[in-house]
Amino acid sequence: xxxxxxxxxxxxxxxxxxxxxxxxxxxxxxxxxxxxxxxxxxxxxxxxxxxxxxxxxxxxxxxxxxxxxxxxxxxxxxxxxxxxxxxxxxxxxxxxxxxxxxxxxxxxxxxxxxxxxxxxxxxxxxxxxxxxxxxxxxxxxxxxxxxxxxxxxxxxxxxxxxxxxxxxxxxxxxxxxxxxxxxxxxxxxxxxxxxxxxxxxxxxxxxxxxxxxxxxxxxxxxxxxxxxxxxxxxxxxxxxxxxxxxxxxxxxxxxxxxxxxxxxxxxxxxxx
Numbered sequence: 702x703x704x705x706x707x708x709x710x711x712x713x714x715x716x717x718x719x720x721x722x723x724x725x726x727x728x729x730x731x732x733x734x735x736x737x738x739x740x741x742x743x744x745x746x747x748x749x750x751x752x753x754x755x756x757x758x759x760x761x762x763x764x765x766x767x768x769x770x771x772x773x774x775x776x777x778x779x780x781x782x783x784x785x786x787x788x789x790x791x792x793x794x795x796x797x798x799x800x801x802x803x804x805x806x807x808x809x810x811x812x813x814x815x816x817x818x819x820x821x822x823x824x825x826x827x828x829x830x831x832x833x834x835x836x837x838x839x840x841x842x843x844x845x846x847x848x849x850x851x852x853x854x855x856x857x858x859x860x861x862x863x864x865x866x867x868x869x870x871x872x873x874x875x876x877x878x879x880x881x882x883x884x885x886x887x888x889x890x891x892x893x894x895x896x897x898x899x900x901x902x903x904x905x906x907x908x909x910x911x912x913x914x915x916x917x918x919x920x921x922x923x924x925x926x927x928x929x930x931x932x933x934x935x936x937x938x939x940x941x942x943x944x945x946x947x948x949x950x951x952x953x954x955x956x957x958x959x960x961x962x963x964x965x966x967x968x969x970x971x972x973x
Contacts, residue, residue, distance in 0.1 A: 753964075825887050832855075852920050855883065903944075
């Protein structure tokens, strides 16, 4: 992303942007629960644009390793990669982790009525929990724009959209913008939802200006873990206490290293 996150250190510049229209637990094991397609890309010349790993539909580049190695703002690719990995670790048909590019287009598509065909493959009416990354980019034409990530989570049984923001509600306006579009489609295109929007006041808060994307990933992971446990125990409480317990500054710092190691392990495994 081109700009800096508020009060933070610089982010690594990215050369590959979003494809807006066509984009469609503790300690995790390196090997997901179900087989996925993993390919490694080897090129003669090393550069930030070099493709290093294909994981499902996500291609990671050399610059993504640099981002994970240092205190930098996470980009779309890293968040989409880890969301895809979480989907493999928690393969429930009831939960959906939406890639950042898709969430962004839903929130910013100028033709809301035209979104019907776009969101249909997501099968939103068939999901109990749907997790959306939120970005504060206001320019649809600016690839990798924005400076802050947060998380909007829909829970069907409770009839709520919960916004988790690690920077004191900085993204509330953008989360509401996404929410106002989603209520038209979350029950299907012919039935608007009356689900309420909740700003979670107990969301863990970041201590710097660059870890918001890690808080998004850590919170999504805690919610996936909560959902799996709740299904087994028939627990009707929401995930708030799980997020407070699992998403702490030390855990978030550790998570950056865990993701970096996961990528390296997948790269190694793919060439064996």
